[in-house]
Amino acid sequence: MERRMIAPCFMDDTLECLQRHGVAAEPLLAQVGLPPIITGPIPAEQYGALWHAVARTMDDEFFGEGARPMRAGSFALLCHAILSTATLEHALRRALRFLRVVLDDPHGELVVEKGLAQIVLKDSGAMRSAFAYRTFWIIVHGVNCWLVGRRVPIRWVDFRCSAPPTGTDYRLFFGAPVRFDQPETRLVFDAEFLKLPPIRDERALKDFLRHAPANILVRYRHDLGLSAAIRERLHATPPAAWPSFEVLARRMRIAAPSLRRRLRLEGETYRSIKDDLRRALAMEALTDGSTNVAELAADLGFSEPSAFYRAFRKWTGKSPALFRRGFQRSSAG
Template sequence: MERRMIAPCFMDDTLECLRRHGVDAGPLLAQVGLPPVITGPVPAEQYGALWHAVAQVMDDEFFGEGARPMRAGSFALLCHAILSTVTLEHALRRALRFLRIVLDDPHGELVVEDGLAQIVLEDAGATRSAFAYRTFWIILHGVNCWLIGRRLPIRWVDFRCSAPPAGTDYRLFFGAPVRFDQPRTRLVFDAEYLKLPPIRDERALKHFLRHAPANILVRYRHDAGLSTAIRRRLQALDPSAWPGFETLAARMRIAAPTLRRRLKQEGQTYRSIKEDLRRTLAMEALAERGQNVAQLAVELGFSEPSAFHRAFRKWTGKSPAQFRRSASETGLAESGSLKKRTQLQES
């Protein structure tokens, strides 16, 4: 089995953070079995152990990057706090309130508009480091992915701060377009996912906490899962050429009942994958190219423009024309080209 690894750039970020806060990293590295000089990828389990060691020494699970310490044990309490929620939206809003209490700043707000869910971070003081914002996203995004049992595909991520030396690795980490030096820090995904129900219980939480945070660093990576493999197949074809389910299963050399069961385990169906891709293609075509609606409906495999209009209003709550007019205000048109996003994103 392939060992799960953490890129060396994130170890560099961590060690630089410890230096800023006057923490001697040498004993902590030795404690978790890491060498004093990191030259390559680090096993996720060892990085998770280092995170725990730092939290104990600093009594801060946020590496000293918040306005006040996130005391050791706060992450476990966060998980307990969201366990009783009924939808992902409920869980996100509760998690953001919890993190506001324990960190003060940065603090986040969930904004839902134009079919997109935006988690916008605010700071009362100076702009923080990319490492601080990334750590916030790891905690919030990771625990909510665990709660619903699948990865939440990210549309794009903005950072107020300037790009760190390993800015490219940030793009690989998130599996989505990443922009630095932006007016605000935010993580954006499709609002449709806010309706997903939590699937975890107390027993699952005990197991999860025994392996956190290593599990949230790699378990929900953007390039993992059978649904991602299917998306890549579909992205290589025009929507009008997408195969039926039985044909897809045969091409993947997986029995149709097995494929259906494995997709269900990932919280997906073939129909939801196709609809998700159509929504992404439609929103970007309207925002970035101003494409003719009738032509777009045909390209996306709809039998007639009226069927596309009904589907688009269901996805976003707006007509295609209304969405196109408001796209520039939400920043969608600036978030990267269609080709780049469909290559990078696990929708």
């Protein structure tokens, strides 16, 4: 499986944050084997090591971006706090309460309405950087995805702040539409996922913490399971050329029944993985305002536009045209 990488523009955000807080970056980069100037992607594991180095230096696992420092060890305590919960909703509400106590600001509230779950971030004072909000999502959403053993697909993400120079990368990072200069900072996903039960125990947590935060840094994949391997394979192939399940199993040298069973243990199916990727690609394409829907349907591997229309309505509750108009209106407002 291809090694998980962190884009250089995410490193740019990190280094800019350290500069704002008066932290010398070069010794920390050297400590984890990184050059003083980053020009290409770096392994997620190496960025995770940098995260730990910064936390030790600042005694703050939130890079100084909160109203109060998130003292070293808080992340582990957060994971322990949600381990005994009954559902994802229970875990999410407990995680948000924990971070409210630790950070003070920004703090999150879970709003559930019209089939959507929205984590809305609040600030008592001035708005914070996009990097601060993204770090909050990495912690909250990433940990909860690990807890239930699968990635919870994101519908869209809004930021109150203006787009940073690396704004385009944010859309790629979340795998969903991202809007800046919005009335609220929020991350939105389907409310049905709130019913998922946690599947992790103390033993799994020990292993998770040994590899954190590298294991939640890249688009919230859970662990390094088969569903992540399949997503990486599909990402490298045009959707119209995606293989059948049987062909995929042969290429991965796993018996089809065994692959199906192992995916089910991760809370996934081959169809759900393909639908997740197609939905993200479709929403991404429709937000630019110029994509031809018929061509998009063909690019995504649908035999005819009507099949794409039906699938998109199932994914979002809207037609492609209505989704595009609604996104353009909210962006203009």
